[in-house]
Amino acid sequence: MTDRIGFIGLGIMGRPMARNLIKAGHQTTVWNRSRPGIEALIADGAEEAANPAEVARRSDLVITIVGDSPDVEEVALGPNGIIEGAHEGLVYIDMSTISPEVTRRISDRLSEANVAMLDAPVSGGDQGAIQGTLSIMVGGKDAAFERCRPVFEVLGKKVVHCGSSGSGQVVKLCNQVAVSLTNLAVCEALTLCRKAGVDPERMIEAVGAGAGSSWQLLNLAPKMLARDFAPGFKIDHQQKDLRHALATAEAIDLPLTGTSLVHQLFAAVQAEGLGGEGTQALVKAVEKLAALKA
């Protein structure tokens, strides 16, 4: 069965995701804040709506993947927002990474208008979006999740229903905590190896075979070595997510000393004007400390 899908947010992630839905046979209506995103998708077979409310009116499911909490709030609840196009059976899926608390507030508000909402942030980067191999972490009610599962399966290879509203966002923040501290693990191991005069390729080979192995080591360490700092995922975006993780932890009285440190080290890279580089540029902060002391 195919659905009429609305898709809002046609950036580096949203564009290939919407394209995969069109390819899977779903009639897709799009809206985006700027024109180029819309025109690319029209060329792929999407229809255009005038605003998020109209997207909602013309769709069974509406997906958003936009910037941060205020962007989601505006598209969902603002003037000409999704809530104004609410109708029987509409399900709203937000795939942005935003605050779990704001997510629950939006979900409650939509629920009063009889719109079910799922939070479904993703991991896997632009390559995962293009190939349809994202990890999707979903929060919200069972019935809405089951209703949307076939759509998630077009977009990702790993779909996990994490619990009630906001749980998808919490798990995504846990993911960012794990990713960032593991990234720092790689940066410090690699810099120690290089400064100690040992061949880092041998280190990656040996460490990658045992208890120190990680996705970050196997994928980012070779880029750090090659001084390839092109973004798979930008530091500026990682910092937004770490701010949400630290704020969420603070609200439940949980100090995260490691995450806090890596957030500051990323800030040192941003301070050099390099926030648009990939997260592997964290290694520059570790190297910078060495240079300062030397």
Next chain:
Amino acid sequence: MTDRIGFIGLGIMGRPMARNLIKAGHQTTVWNRSRPGIEALIADGAEEAANPAEVARRSDLVITIVGDSPDVEEVALGPNGIIEGAHEGLVYIDMSTISPEVTRRISDRLSEANVAMLDAPVSGGDQGAIQGTLSIMVGGKDAAFERCRPVFEVLGKKVVHCGSSGSGQVVKLCNQVAVSLTNLAVCEALTLCRKAGVDPERMIEAVGAGAGSSWQLLNLAPKMLARDFAPGFKIDHQQKDLRHALATAEAIDLPLTGTSLVHQLFAAVQAEGLGGEGTQALVKAVEKLAALKA
């Protein structure tokens, strides 16, 4: 071809390693600081020598896996040490994790007595030792490495020649840096998830499928959840290795802020008298901070 192998240090790692060498057909002569280790190996078919010098005299290759730098120094260079049993063709392999600097000093001293030394610390824990699936990181000259390769292949599944003397130790320290910070990544992600009231099994499933995945996540997070703190690798031993990593970094003017933090957090667990627990008990330090603030 089998060798006459001397094996010194019959603890939780050395005992199964020596046993695997006997099973592979090597005539094996053992020595240990205490009796129980020796008697277990004699039952397996090993011969006993009176001291390290006699082990060396009766062997083509001598392996040690003992505690820390001073233990290796004493067994290699002390009274009745390996150096006193030096003979044509003897190769000495130290598989303990010790200081790279001390390693190079011992290697230089042995070299004057025409004994080639390899540093070959291992990763993989007691299970890797029992199953012969250790990762072995080797420093030292090519000829000695090639001479000993068949023996390494009995003990491990991944054998990497990292470079000159001390390189094996440097790579092992990089491994411990990577392991420990990745462990902290897991502890913080897991504690955030639990305190935020989300099912951690779902988090492990979702994060384990993407860029936040690691050996530590897949192997230690389930133990943390089950409150199983039995040691695969003890915190006290990890702390010894992190001290070497930080000292090695300091000697080359490299601050490692993340490693330093995790070293302090492990110290907080040790302060509770829990240094004999496995490294997964690091999660207690993260939890302890939450309790203090609450």
